[in-house]
Amino acid sequence: MKSLISERARGLRLSKIREIFEIVAKMEDVVRLEIGEPDFDTPANIIQAAKDALDDGYTHYTSSAGILELREAIARKLARENRITVDAATQVAVTTGATSALFLTIQATVNPGEEVLLPDPGWPPYASIVQLTGATPVLYPLLEKEGFRARAHLIEPLITPRTKVLLVNSPSNPTGAVLDREGMEAICELAKKRDLLVISDEVYERIVFDPHVHHSLATLPGMTERAITVNSVSKTYAMTGWRIGFAAGPAEVIAPIPKLQLYANCHPTAAAQKACVAAYDGSESTVQEMVKSYQLRRDYMAKNLNELPGIKCPTPGGAFYLFPNIEGTGMDSMTFAKHLLEKGKVASVPGDGFGPHGQGYIRLCYAQSMEDLEKGVERMGKVTAALAKAGS
Numbered sequence: 001m002k003s004l005i006s007e008r009a010r011g012l013r014l015s016k017i018r019e020i021f022e023i024v025a026k027m028e029d030v031v032r033l034e035i036g037e038p039d040f041d042t043p044a045n046i047i048q049a050a051k052d053a054l055d056d057g058y059t060h061y062t063s064s065a066g067i068l069e070l071r072e073a074i075a076r077k078l079a080r081e082n083r084i085t086v087d088a089a090t091q092v093a094v095t096t097g098a099t100s101a102l103f104l105t106i107q108a109t110v111n112p113g114e115e116v117l118l119p120d121p122g123w124p125p126y127a128s129i130v131q132l133t134g135a136t137p138v139l140y141p142l143l144e145k146e147g148f149r150a151r152a153h154l155i156e157p158l159i160t161p162r163t164k165v166l167l168v169n170s171p172s173n174p175t176g177a178v179l180d181r182e183g184m185e186a187i188c189e190l191a192k193k194r195d196l197l198v199i200s201d202e203v204y205e206r207i208v209f210d211p212h213v214h215h216s217l218a219t220l221p222g223m224t225e226r227a228i229t230v231n232s233v234s235k236t237y238a239m240t241g242w243r244i245g246f247a248a249g250p251a252e253v254i255a256p257i258p259k260l261q262l263y264a265n266c267h268p269t270a271a272a273q274k275a276c277v278a279a280y281d282g283s284e285s286t287v288q289e290m291v292k293s294y295q296l297r298r299d300y301m302a303k304n305l306n307e308l309p310g311i312k313c314p315t316p317g318g319a320f321y322l323f324p325n326i327e328g329t330g331m332d333s334m335t336f337a338k339h340l341l342e343k344g345k346v347a348s349v350p351g352d353g354f355g356p357h358g359q360g361y362i363r364l365c366y367a368q369s370m371e372d373l374e375k376g377v378e379r380m381g382k383v384t385a386a387l388a389k390a391g392s
């Protein structure tokens with residue numbers, strides 16, 4: 001009998017993170033710091049807009065580029081918040097979350113055999129998305145000594161004649177690092193010099209803490225024709241389950257995205273699209289409150305983790321993750337993550353699940369209640385103290 005599944009499907013590897021998920025599923029009373037999403041519910045005005053949309057008949061097919069009203073709201077958002085000027089009709093495609101925006105943008109721009117530069121450590125689906133096009137992911141390092149920020153001098157040696165796209169993610173998942181303006185300028189100069197397209201994944205753009213500032217890569221000189229901005233409502237508005245995102249950039253790159261989307265999922269849900277108009281055009285106060293709350297929790301976690309033996313925790317500038325260095329415990333990432341879960345009932349993600357340069361770190365998401373964070377710190381304290389005692 002012929003194989004039932006394709007080589008493509010067989011080639012998709014499940015991440016190491018699943019090992020942790022499987023252990024968590026069998027346990028009780030675990031402090032869940034491995035989950036990567038806001039703990040807030042979607043703001044009430046956005047939920048109301050979705051209800052109104054259903055009552056108003058947003059139950060039919062839409063354009064595969066998304067409703068024009070939402071593309072216009074996104075164009076206004078890009079002008080207001082990012083200083084990016086785009087034509088709503090030709091330079092914005094609404095997608096099923098940023099995941100789909102990344103998938104479709106890679107499909108639209110990269111040929112089999114070409115190479116895509118990805119951050120290491122970075123969000124695990126990037127590599128699989130690239131592999132699904134028949135292209136090769138090439139990992140560029142993000143180093144702790146550089147504040148985990150992408151550095152042009154570490155990327156340049158990896159460029160070959162086959163390199164088509166450089167993907168940049170700031171603020172970063174998993175490190176929370178925010179790329180500085182000079183670093184971004186150097187990367188843009190490199191992209192222009194070596195004729196690369198740049199995909200800028202900005203899903204955490206609004207979760208940035210003083211004094212850090214988010215700069216949209218597409219606004220740097222000469223980048224309008226080679227930068228594609230990917231974003232979504234998932235993190236900013238606590239809307240991970242709604243599945244709305246977008247890609248914005250040169251009309252030539254955006255044009256094939258609705259065509260590709262047509263054959264995958266046609267378009268994102270009509271009423272959810274309509275609700276996102278309310279999200280982008282609505283009051284900013286809820287977003288600001290959420291960011292303030294993340295900042296308090298980041299400060300609490302970074303301060304307390306740095307007091308634990310064997311743990312060094314840089315204070316990240318954005319997103320809702322911490323990426324502490326756990327080398328001082330004498331364990332590798334997976335061993336430590338499993339030990340922490342089994343002995344301390346705290347779930348984390350081993351850093352090497354995000355790429356080889358994540359070895360020696362774990363990712364903790366602090367978008368959890370203060371009560372859980374306090375419990376998590378206390379439990380981590382006991383586990384690391386026991387390790388330190390055993391090692392001395």
Ligand code: PLP
Pocket residue numbers: 036096097098099100123169172173201203231232233234240244245
């Ligand atoms: N990009 C990064 C860096 C992420 O961390 C995530 C989700 O965790 C996404 C993209 C996908 O976001 P969405 O929910 O919009 O698909």
